[in-house]
Amino acid sequence: MKASQFFISTLKEAPADAEVVSHKLMMRAGMIKRLGAGIYNYMPMGLRVIRKVEAIIREEMNRAGAVELLMPVIQPAELWQETGRFEGMGPELMRVKDRHGRDFIVQPTSEEVTTDIARQELRSYKQLPKNFYHIQTKFRDERRPRFGVMRGREFTMKDAYSFDRDAESAGRSYEGMYAAYKRIFDRFGLQYRAVAADTGAIGGDRSHEFQVIADTGEDAIVYCPTSDYAANIELAEALPLLAQRAAPTQPLVKAPTPGKATCADVAALLGLPLAQTVKSLVLATDEKNEHGEVVKSQVWLLLVRGDHELNEVKAGKVPGLGGGFRFATLAEIDAHFGCKPGYLGPVGLRQPLKVVADRTVAHMADFVCGANEVDAHYTGVNWGRDLPEPDLVVDIRNVVAGDPSPDGQGVLAIQRGIEVGHVFYLGTKYSAAMNATFLDETGKPKHFEMGCYGIGVTRILGAAIEQGHDERGIIWPAAIAPFEVVICPIGMDRSEAVKDAAEQLYAQLKELGVDVLLDDRGERPGAMFADWELIGVPERVVLSDRGLKEGQVEWQGRREAQATKLALSELLPQLK
Numbered sequence: 001m002k003a004s005q006f007f008i009s010t011l012k013e014a015p016a017d018a019e020v021v022s023h024k025l026m027m028r029a030g031m032i033k034r035l036g037a038g039i040y041n042y043m044p045m046g047l048r049v050i051r052k053v054e055a056i057i058r059e060e061m062n063r064a065g066a067v068e069l070l071m072p073v074i075q076p077a078e079l080w081q082e083t084g085r086f087e088g089m090g091p092e093l094m095r096v097k098d099r100h101g102r103d104f105i106v107q108p109t110s111e112e113v114t115t116d117i118a119r120q121e122l123r124s125y126k127q128l129p130k131n132f133y134h135i136q137t138k139f140r141d142e143r144r145p146r147f148g149v150m151r152g153r154e155f156t157m158k159d160a161y162s163f164d165r166d167a168e169s170a171g172r173s174y175e176g177m178y179a180a181y182k183r184i185f186d187r188f189g190l191q192y193r194a195v196a197a198d199t200g201a202i203g204g205d206r207s208h209e210f211q212v213i214a215d216t217g218e219d220a221i222v223y224c225p226t227s228d229y230a231a232n233i234e235l236a237e238a239l240p241l242l243a244q245r246a247a248p249t250q251p252l253v254k255a256p257t258p259g260k261a262t263c264a265d266v267a268a269l270l271g272l273p274l275a276q277t278v279k280s281l282v283l284a285t286d287e288k289n290e291h292g293e294v295v296k297s298q299v300w301l302l303l304v305r306g307d308h309e310l311n312e313v314k315a316g317k318v319p320g321l322g323g324g325f326r327f328a329t330l331a332e333i334d335a336h337f338g339c340k341p342g343y344l345g346p347v348g349l350r351q352p353l354k355v356v357a358d359r360t361v362a363h364m365a366d367f368v369c370g371a372n373e374v375d376a377h378y379t380g381v382n383w384g385r386d387l388p389e390p391d392l393v394v395d396i397r398n399v400v401a402g403d404p405s406p407d408g409q410g411v412l413a414i415q416r417g418i419e420v421g422h423v424f425y426l427g428t429k430y431s432a433a434m435n436a437t438f439l440d441e442t443g444k445p446k447h448f449e450m451g452c453y454g455i456g457v458t459r460i461l462g463a464a465i466e467q468g469h470d471e472r473g474i475i476w477p478a479a480i481a482p483f484e485v486v487i488c489p490i491g492m493d494r495s496e497a498v499k500d501a502a503e504q505l506y507a508q509l510k511e512l513g514v515d516v517l518l519d520d521r522g523e524r525p526g527a528m529f530a531d532w533e534l535i536g537v538p539e540r541v542v543l544s545d546r547g548l549k550e551g552q553v554e555w556q557g558r559r560e561a562q563a564t565k566l567a568l569s570e571l572l573p574q575l576k
């Protein structure tokens with residue numbers, strides 16, 4: 001590629017809305033251009049990186065036996081109604097209508113469509129296992145699109161879906177994808193960690209996120225430096241709670257009135273089995289005066305996990321809620337976590353919450369409770385009612401660095417990460433909902449055992465830059481750099497010798513299969529170097545009249561502080 005034929009557009013300053021370094025540098029290097037909130041043009045320089053990321057993913061997916069197809073961005077609502085996600089998914093799902101008033105969605109992911117393909121095309125166990133994937137535009141109407149391509153609304157994802165005859169075979173498909181993901185992220189040249197993640201409604205232990213290590217990451221991950229233990233902190237914090245959760249002992253109260261939802265209502269809302277719906281625990285402490293009246297109470301809502309359906313929910317407490325006599329209302333809790341009204345609040349209770357004026361008063365029967373102090377447990381908290389003993393007492397301590405690792409092999413450390421990939425064993429969740437079956441050896445219809453596997457193609461760019469940059473700009477790993485080598489001739493317009501040498505080297509490198517760019521724009525050296533350091537091309541070769549007279553060129557790796565003088569004959573082995 002020659003710079004004069006390409007499109008290069010760099011900026012001295014990043015726009016004010018760019019908060020993290022990757023967003024700033026991508027804007028400055030002219031990789032992306034903002035079109036709207038969370039919506040970007042991928043400019044030629046950025047698109048080259050995207051294509052390289054895609055090529056590596058494609059190669060490894062194909063190597064692992066997955067088959068590429070392409071599913072539409074706009075999908076009919078009917079399929080999404082079959083799984084309940086059209087109604088259940090919340091505002092992240094972009095719903096649109098056509099000219100006839102028919103409902104469609106802009107795909108955030110493609111479980112429904114692949115399952116629909118499978119139920120039509122995969123009729124016999126003999127066709128299994130099968131793994132379909134595509135690399136396609138996604139749309140999620142994120143509550144807070146930010147950090148450029150890292151949390152866009154429109155973005156590119158590679159998503160794959162495996163179909164197996166039984167759980168054992170599905171386990172092998174899962175392992176195969178897990179291994180493929182390791183190869184993919186190794187090839188990207190990024191420092192990452194595969195961590196156990198919450199399986200939400202599906203259960204089991206087969207969900208892993210691939211997290212690129214970066215201080216600016218939105219996720220926290222815990223790991224044990226002396227063993228293989230690694231998990232998303234949401235899972236690490238949820239596990240003890242889930243493990244201690246007692247089975248329901250009382251009949252459930254159905255509360256159809258808004259504001260009085262029970263766990264069962266929430267389960268129905270989310271389309272989940274009831275036993276899997278404990279998403280939050282309300283923890284309460286109170287102080288009483290000598291008359292037995294409550295003088296000070298605190299209510300903490302501890303969310304134990306987010307989910308596909310509850311994407312925006314993170315583990316956390318509700319700071320500032322509770323204290324004195326004030327309790328959080330459901331609306332406040334929903335607003336605090338930015339959830340659709342009615343999503344949160346009563347989850348985790350098996351009795352309705354009663355909304356009195358703008359206060360929420362919990363009927364405490366069968367109430368799960370703990371304490372808001374480390375190692376302190378309050379049981380039988382009574383807010384004006386006689387209560388049975390709670391069936392669960394939990395330790396609400398957060399996981400902190402130095403805690404013992406759950407595998408007993410050492411202590412935990414915490415670091416921040418960017419979720420760039422996610423592999424997930426789905427079981428029959430979608431095949432059952434959509435009645436997608438194949439005929440087994442005995443000729444009986446059976447639901448497919450499924451898995452889904454995502455990689456955030458465009459997010460990878462942001463993650464790579466968070467990990468690779470300095471004060472001068474981006475430092476791409478060679479495998480995904482927009483160009484591998486840039487030739488910077490000094491005075492190309494004035495010197496025939498420089499021009500000839502540059503053209504010759506350019507042709508030679510192209511011949512060798514090096515992804516090389518010749519900067520023939522005729523920029524001053526300073527401006528030219530600054531551009532390529534900002535853009536982050538891993539290797540630079542400078543040609544000048546003076547150097548050529550001595551038979552030398554200057555080579556400089558993007559991470560090197562200084563250039564090295566090399567004879568032309570030494571250069572090629574250096575680059576290849």
Ligand code: ATP
Pocket residue numbers: 109140142149150151152153155157311419420421422454455456457458459
């Ligand atoms: P997050 O927790 O960051 O919201 P997610 O768990 O909702 O991500 P998945 O449904 O697991 O995302 O999708 C698979 C992959 O798609 C993610 O691992 C991530 O790399 C990418 N991805 C998800 N949401 C976005 C987004 N808004 N912008 C860019 N990439 C995204």
Ligand code: MG
Pocket residue numbers: 311312
């Ligand atoms: Mg999400």
Ligand code: MG
Pocket residue numbers: 419
């Ligand atoms: Mg996530």
Ligand code: MG
Pocket residue numbers: 209419422
């Ligand atoms: Mg995920």
